Amino acid sequence: MLKAPRGTSDILPQEQAYWDFVERQAASLCQLYGYHRIRTPIFEDYLLFARTAAGGTDIIDKEMYVFADRSGQKLALRAEGTAPVCRAYLEHGMFNLPQPVRLYYIGATFRYERPQAGRYRQHHQFGCEALGDLDPSLDAEVIEIARRFLISLGLPNHSIYINSIGCKDCQPQYVEVLKEHYSRSLKEICADCRVRFARNPLRLLDCKEASCQEIAEAAPRISDYLCQQCRAHFQAVQDYLGALGIGFQLNHRLVRGLDYYTRTVFEIQPQEEGAQSAIVGGGRYDDLIEEIGGKPTPAVGFATGIERIILNLVRQEAAVPPASRPAAFIAFMGGEAKTEAVKLASELRSAGIGIIAAAGDRSLKSQLRQANSVGAAYAIIIGEEEVKARSVVLRDMAANTQETLSLGEVAPALKTATRRST
Numbered sequence: 177m178l179k180a181p182r183g184t185s186d187i188l189p190q191e192q193a194y195w196d197f198v199e200r201q202a203a204s205l206c207q208l209y210g211y212h213r214i215r216t217p218i219f220e221d222y223l224l225f226a227r228t229a230a231g232g233t234d235i236i237d238k239e240m241y242v243f244a245d246r247s248g249q250k251l252a253l254r255a256e257g258t259a260p261v262c263r264a265y266l267e268h269g270m271f272n273l274p275q276p277v278r279l280y281y282i283g284a285t286f287r288y289e290r291p292q293a294g295r296y297r298q299h300h301q302f303g304c305e306a307l308g309d310l311d312p313s314l315d316a317e318v319i320e321i322a323r324r325f326l327i328s329l330g331l332p333n334h335s336i337y338i339n340s341i342g343c344k345d346c347q348p349q350y351v352e353v354l355k356e357h358y359s360r361s362l363k364e365i366c367a368d369c370r371v372r373f374a375r376n377p378l379r380l381l382d383c384k385e386a387s388c389q390e391i392a393e394a395a396p397r398i399s400d401y402l403c404q405q406c407r408a409h410f411q412a413v414q415d416y417l418g419a420l421g422i423g424f425q426l427n428h429r430l431v432r433g434l435d436y437y438t439r440t441v442f443e444i445q446p447q448e449e450g451a452q453s454a455i456v457g458g459g460r461y462d463d464l465i466e467e468i469g470g471k472p473t474p475a476v477g478f479a480t481g482i483e484r485i486i487l488n489l490v491r492q493e494a495a496v497p498p499a500s501r502p503a504a505f506i507a508f509m510g511g512e513a514k515t516e517a518v519k520l521a522s523e524l525r526s527a528g529i530g531i532i533a534a535a536g537d538r539s540l541k542s543q544l545r546q547a548n549s550v551g552a553a554y555a556i557i558i559g560e561e562e563v564k565a566r567s568v569v570l571r572d573m574a575a576n577t578q579e580t581l582s583l584g585e586v587a588p589a590l591k592t593a594t595r596r597s598t
Contacts, residue, residue: 183288183297189499194486197496199282201328202302209321211278211304216260218284222250227467228259228436239287253286257303257479258436258461259468265307266470275308276475282482294484303458303479307465310474312409315440315460316416322444322456322478323422329485330494331446334455336422338442339398339430340410341378344463346403347438351377353396361391381429397428406439413440432457436464440476446488455488456480502530503590504570505547509540509559517558520568520583527587529594547573554590 180186187195203213222242241253254260261279264270270277282302291297304321306314319336326334342350354377362370366385373380381392402410417424424442432441441459458478465473489496504524508517521533532550534543540557547555557569557578568586571578581589 181297183291185296185298191486193496193499194489195482196499198302198329198482198485198489202280202282202325205321205325205328206280206304209278209304209317211280211306211321214261214264214279214281215283216254216257216264216281219251219253220260220263222252224259224263224468225252225255228262228464239289241286241288254284255287256285257281257283257301258305258477259464261303261305261477262307262461262465262470262475263468265473266465266468271308271470271473276306276311276314277308278304278306280304294481294487296483300482301479302482303477305475305477307475308473310409310462312412312440313416315413315476316420316422318458318476318478319417319424319442320420320422322458322480325480326444326456326485329489330496331455331485331488331492333447334444335447336424336442336444337427337430338413338417338424338440339427340402340406340413340439341398341431341437341441341459342402342406343438346401346406347378347398350396350398350401353401354378354380357395358391364388365391376435378431382431392429395429399426399428409439432459436461436467438462442478455484500530501551501553502532503552503594504529504531504554504556505543505550505552506531506533506556506558507540507543507547508534508557510563512563513558513560516563517556520556520558520586524587524590527591529587529590544571554593556586 206213225240240255242250243252244250261281265277265279280303282300284298284300286298288297289295304318306318319338323334323336326332341347355373358365358373358377358380362373365373365380365388366383369380369383369385369388372383380388381395383389383392414424430441430443431437437459439460439462442457443454444456445454456478457480458476460474460476462472462474465471465475506517506521508514517533521531524531532552534546538546544555553573555571555573557571562568566583567580568583569578570581570586570589
């Protein structure tokens with residue numbers, strides 16, 4: 177039997193309430209802050225990701241889905257959301273709009289990694305990007321959006337960690353100091369870190385291997401090597417977060433998994449025992465648009481994995497609005513009644529009333545069991561007598577009471593009952 181590929185999952189109807197809830201909250205919050213939705217292609221030119229995520233990162237070296245199309249062009253499935261947004265910003269001249277341009281996205285991303293709880297090879301991200309302005313208040317703004325998003329979902333227990341990794345002027349000096357620190361311990365660090373040492377030294381600080389923890393913890397702190405502009409920017413971010421009443425912790429080892437980050441980086445982690453480490457990650461990427469052919473353009477944003485968010489919602493038994501149920505289920509007895517049932521279902525749907533009509537030739541008892549199973553509040557029963565009288569029997573499934581109505585009375589009765597229930 178064919179199955180979904182490893183690392184992918186079907187999102188079944190009974191799970192949709194969580195997805196609908198998360199996506200509604202994201203869209204509603206973004207509207208409050210003036211962020212507009214953008215949808216980018218599910219695959220991009222491979223060079224978009226190759227230029228923005230340098231070698232030595234897991235995404236480029238191990239995780240990207242890369243293929244050639246029939247013309248021979250090298251393409252890649254969308255590995256993350258920020259680079260495509262920047263490409264669209266540049267391609268469509270959004271730099272000519274009033275800056276910053278505020279955008280958000282919800283979509284699938286693809287990474288070939290070991291599947292685990294909340295992390296899949298096809299997963300979905302919600303992200304916000306503010307492009308075109310260096311103002312540190314925007315750093316605080318996107319952190320506030322991420323925090324409010326979690327709170328709006330019923331996930332208030334989390335910790336915010338921030339750091340500054342400098343800019344292209346001051347970061348290289350720190351990288352040399354960091355490499356000097358690690359050069360004395362190359363035999364002790366893991367194989368991946370020996371690769372990072374040569375190709376992406378900042379990622380040394382992010383290693384989760386036990387053998388590397390003590391060395392990383394003893395490493396020089398980048399905050400001691402920031403240039404004056406980066407130091408002032410990072411202090412302003414902290415001041416704005418304080419003004420907003422947002423608590424945070426400084427983490428000198430915090431870096432991000434992509435090479436394009438500059439200055440502010442941040443993560444939000446749930447406090448619950450056994451939770452996945454970070455559920456939100458982001459930061460500033462002031463050089464990315466220039467790297468893909470544009471003019472120097474400051475930008476900042478974040479992304480969160482929806483599967484991981486839902487995992488935490490389920491773990492905490494968070495209450496989410498239930499999926500909508502049909503107002504009524506139409507059952508019938510006999511061929512003529514079935515025709516009338518089909519017609520009535522169409523008329524009620526045109527009136528904006530959710531209806532499921534029975535199919536097949538099941539008994540009335542079986543049809544009413546189905547009405548219960550789909551959660552219908554009412555059952556509409558049509559038999560031969562009802563066809564002749566142009567009427568129906570309307571049964572309240574919860575109260576187990578029923579009344580006879582003319583066809584013209586059905587829609588008003590259901591609308592009144594629906595208003596009472598809400």
